[in-house]
Amino acid sequence: MMIIRDIEMAREALADALWWFKGFAAARPPSIDEGSGEHVALENQIREVRNFLGSINRASIRRLGEETAIVLTFAEFERLVDAVRVPRPAEMQAAIDTVEAVLAEYRIEEASARNLDVPF
Structure with missing residues (x-):
């Protein structure tokens, strides 16, 4: 494994x-409707x-799972680390800008992930 x-x-x-x-799928005998086989659905799922x-x-x-993780690029993470290690105004502003951008994208994804049909 x-x-x-x-x-x-x-x-x-x-x-x-x-x-x-x-x-x-190629080794299987041809079916009546070749385009609707299980292998096609499985291939589509794997592609997704x-x-x-x-x-x-x-x-x-940005949103990974039900509030389990937020995706950052390494460059974004570096900006946050730089602000912690060297808290100068330029580094702090870069970190603030990064956090605000990521949070805005996260909130958009969170809003679209909610099922608005559920009344509670």
């Missing part, structure tokens, strides 16, 4: 799974996972 340690390893594992499933992992890597999403 492989232990996935980063996004690239996860993407490679998904690519291997896709390759295997495509080979498995790959896209999600890529969005984490690019920090194009």
Whole structure:
């Protein structure tokens, strides 16, 4: 069993799974409707996972799970660390700007994740 340690390893594992499933699907006898097989649905789900992992890597999403994590790029994290290590006005302002931008993006994602049809 492989232990996935980063996004690239996860993407490679998904690519291997896709390759295997495509080979498995090719070895199956043709069905009546080839485009609606389970393998097509599974391939689409795996592609969605790959896209999600890529969005984490690019920090194009901020909210991860139900308030379990906020995604930051390393550069954003460095700005926060610099403000803590060297609390000069320029570093503090860069950290404040970073936190405000990330928080605004997080809140937008949080609002869109809520089911507004639920009355409680």
